[in-house]
Amino acid sequence: MYFKKILVAIALIGLVIAGIFANYIYRVMLVDNTAFNNDQAYIYIPTNANYMEVREQLKPLLKDIEKFDALAKQKKYTSNIKAGRYLIKKGMNNNDIINSIRSKNLPITLAFNNQPDLISLAGRVSMQIEPDSLKLYQVMTNEEFLANNSFTMANALSMYIPNSYEFFWNTSALDFRDRMLKEYKRFWNDSRKAKAKAIGLTENEVMTLASIVHEESKQAVEQPRIAGVYLNRLRIGMPLQADPTLKFAAYQLPQYQGTVIKRVLNVHKDIDSPYNTYKYTGLPPGLIAMPDITAIDAVLNPESHKYLYFAADAKRLGYHKFAKTLSQHNANAREYHRYLSSQGINR
Template identity: 85%
Template structure:
């Protein structure tokens, strides 16, 4: 009888302990531990981050960080940190949170356009992924990479087709650059290559001319006509005489650093630069800015016409007047020059 009482007591104690343990496990693993009001929150775990780094981000998001610590240790997350962008949803328990930040790296939509150079592009990209801008600039300008893939520093910007792409946040600079090369090759379909060949341009030439077309006009419906003008000039050996290339050449000089040229003057035409398309014939050595896809396709699908000239339209700002003769062009240009003078724009 006495022995049975001992067994019953032991059993009761076991049940109590089991109940307490179950309650502890329930509290640690299965109870909502989120402390924010939004539907979800994100944490960004850098490459080579420690648990302390992750904990610092999670602490303001959780009700009880110590209970999270206990489960993270038990599930060996503390010694197995994964880099990336992870989601924590309102109402998640510790177990769900650990599963999410251990194996559910969520990609981001990385977008860029209209970047004037690789440095600006690197700055834009570094705001969206883990890679820093200095490292991005270094790998973008890597001479061995450029030579291997038939680019120069002057044409390298053309490898980056402006668009929206899906990346993991913890993408490295080299991974970003190599992915962009794949996207560039994917962009240049057989159809686009055939169109470039038909107008007598290489892929690099198309990108260079597209950068000029884009700087001349942001109006997609007008870009094929402007492309047609430049192709007509190239066809007859006439200099491109593109004002945006003069601005680009000027901005390379200390005199014009941190300035905005609103009016191209004769003094700019005297700048001795391979980008001065008034002084030197043919295309410049490379891009003067990043063209939109609309400008690239405008060069590949130019409007067929006999225009050789165009000037900004003072009555429709952002658009141009086109001319077949120099006399008509000069009249159009004088109208726009008068407009600039009336607005006090002298340089």
């Protein structure tokens, strides 16, 4: 009888201990431990981060960081940190959170367009993935990489086709650059290559001309007509006389940096630069800005016509008037210049 009482007592003690342990496990693993009001929150774990860095990001998001610590240690997460972007949903328990941040790295949608140069592009990209702008710029301008892939500093911007792309947040600068090269090669499919050959331009030359077309007009509907004008001029050896290239040349000079040129003047036409397409025939050495895909395809699919000139339309701002003769062009240009003067735009 006495022995049975001992067994019963031991069993009861075991049940109590099991209950305590079960309650602890329940509170540590299965109870909601989120402290934020939104439906979800993200944490961004840097490359080579340690547990304390992760903990600092989690602390304001959790009700009880100590209970999370206990489970993280038990599940060996503290010594197995993975970089990336991770989702924590409202109502998650510690077990769910650990499972999410150890193995569910979520991609981001990285987008860029209308960047004037590689420095600006690097800055734009660095706002969306882990590498800083300096590291991105360094790999973008690596001389060996550019030479191996038929680029120069003047046309290196060609490689970055403006669009939206899916990346992991912790993508390295090198991996970003190499992915962009693959996207560039994918963009230049057999159809686009054939069209470039048909108009007598290389891929880099198409991108250079597209950058001029894009700076001339953001109206996709008239970009093929503008491209046709420039191609007509190239065919007959006429200078492109593109105002955006003059502005680009001017902005390289100290006296124009930090200014906005609203009106191209004769003084700008005297600037000695390979980007001065009033002074030098043919295409400039490289891009003057990043062209949209619409402008690239406008160059590859130009409108066939006999126009050699165009001027901004004073009555339809953002659009242009086209002319086949110099006399008609001069009349169109005078009309626009009168409009600029009426608005007090003299430089």
